[in-house]
Amino acid sequence: MTGMTSSARPHLNRRLAEFGTTIFAEMSALAASTGAINLGQGFPDTDGPEQIREAAVRALRDGRGNQYPPGPGVPELRAAIAAHQLRRYGLSYDTDTEVLVTAGATEAIAAALLALLEPGDEVVALEPYYDSYAASIAMAGGRRVPVTLRPHAGAFRLDLDELRAAVTDRTRLLLINTPHNPTGTVLTREELAAVAELAVERDLLVVTDEVYEHLVFDDAEHTPLASFPGMRERTVTIGSAGKTYSFTGWKVGWVTAAPGLVAAVRSAKQFLTYVASGPFQYAVAEALALPDSYFADFRTDMLAKRDLLSAGLADAGFRVFRPAGTYFVTTDIRPLGEKDGVAFCRALPERAGVVAIPNAVFYDHREAGAPFVRFAFCKQTAVLEEAASRLKTLGAQSPQMS
Numbered sequence: 001m002t003g004m005t006s007s008a009r010p011h012l013n014r015r016l017a018e019f020g021t022t023i024f025a026e027m028s029a030l031a032a033s034t035g036a037i038n039l040g041q042g043f044p045d046t047d048g049p050e051q052i053r054e055a056a057v058r059a060l061r062d063g064r065g066n067q068y069p070p071g072p073g074v075p076e077l078r079a080a081i082a083a084h085q086l087r088r089y090g091l092s093y094d095t096d097t098e099v100l101v102t103a104g105a106t107e108a109i110a111a112a113l114l115a116l117l118e119p120g121d122e123v124v125a126l127e128p129y130y131d132s133y134a135a136s137i138a139m140a141g142g143r144r145v146p147v148t149l150r151p152h153a154g155a156f157r158l159d160l161d162e163l164r165a166a167v168t169d170r171t172r173l174l175l176i177n178t179p180h181n182p183t184g185t186v187l188t189r190e191e192l193a194a195v196a197e198l199a200v201e202r203d204l205l206v207v208t209d210e211v212y213e214h215l216v217f218d219d220a221e222h223t224p225l226a227s228f229p230g231m232r233e234r235t236v237t238i239g240s241a242g243k244t245y246s247f248t249g250w251k252v253g254w255v256t257a258a259p260g261l262v263a264a265v266r267s268a269k270q271f272l273t274y275v276a277s278g279p280f281q282y283a284v285a286e287a288l289a290l291p292d293s294y295f296a297d298f299r300t301d302m303l304a305k306r307d308l309l310s311a312g313l314a315d316a317g318f319r320v321f322r323p324a325g326t327y328f329v330t331t332d333i334r335p336l337g338e339k340d341g342v343a344f345c346r347a348l349p350e351r352a353g354v355v356a357i358p359n360a361v362f363y364d365h366r367e368a369g370a371p372f373v374r375f376a377f378c379k380q381t382a383v384l385e386e387a388a389s390r391l392k393t394l395g396a397q398s399p400q401m402s
Helices: 023-034 050-061 075-089 104-116 131-139 160-166 189-201 259-269 278-288 292-315 341-352 381-396
Strands: 099-102 122-127 143-148 150-152 155-157 171-177 205-209 235-240 253-256 319-321 328-332 372-376
Touching (some): 023 341, 050 278, 075 099, 075 253, 099 104, 099 259, 104 131, 104 171, 104 205, 104 235, 104 259, 131 171, 189 205, 253 259, 292 319, 292 328, 292 381, 341 381
Parallel strands (some): 122 143, 122 171, 171 205, 205 235
Antiparallel strands (some): 099 253, 150 155, 235 253, 328 372
16 A cells, blocks of 8 residues: 555535635634634624523433434424414414424525525525525535625615526525625515515525524514415525524524425435534523513614614724614725725734624625625624724724725
């Protein structure tokens, strides 16, 4: 065996060749190495409700979930998910055949796309999109077709004519995200009705990522796509506990859909994680049953933080797109004399001691996202105030990048 050398061929298969380390890992590492305030990756810097954390501890001590939980998820959580969908939206799901628990929303997205796509199928997705969408479509052998949300009147809006034009005879599935990460757009009832009409007319499946469903502000309203006529039987709805309850490390997500769709997603999911998050599933079941006052207080707290950071960013010279949902603010760096968001974000920790995410990484059309940068406001008020103070120094600096 002596004298053998390793193959010169690349080890990563061609479907994933365009995907390297995620921007979140890169920017979080940059925050750690520089001591900068991390407003990049979307995780809170405080834990969620104490009673829910104690519910997880109680499950551990009681021996619930310390071994493999049932493949579809523990019955208590599946029942709680179904009850939540019924109470909030009037959508009725059978806990045994129409609810599936996953290892966060990221696994739900991957499992849904792996299960529902054939090689060569086209997936129409709203651009910019969360980076796992592109990777999951690639792993499934699909072809992504972006429809770009474009700035208009202080927000990013969907062009419904462009959406219709993107659908071809090869289109299998629409991948919809509302409230939308990273832009903070919340699709209106009228926009969702048009999406539903298109899906029914062209007989398309829809995967809808609704993990920020409880984070909508001002006059915005979250309406599940599955609630529109003709959509329940063709829509895979994805939810998650991490964003709503500030326990992102627990990785508890779920799928609700018609039996055939859930069975398909479960077929793929069982060969990904198989099962996950056993004790935390019991805790999330209790979280979903929290009174409406919890969700209202959570939204009020995040609204105040949105306004604080938005004002700080505007004072620093950014053009700010005030989000109607999620806990991210998208900004335009061109008023600062900048135009390359990736270079700007890589230099920002040294220039101002703050980390952000360049929106260009969420685009197929990188040039369309080049001047936009995303900041997370799911942090303590004092942290946001300090970040805003640091960012004010940018206005006094001459542009360092072309």
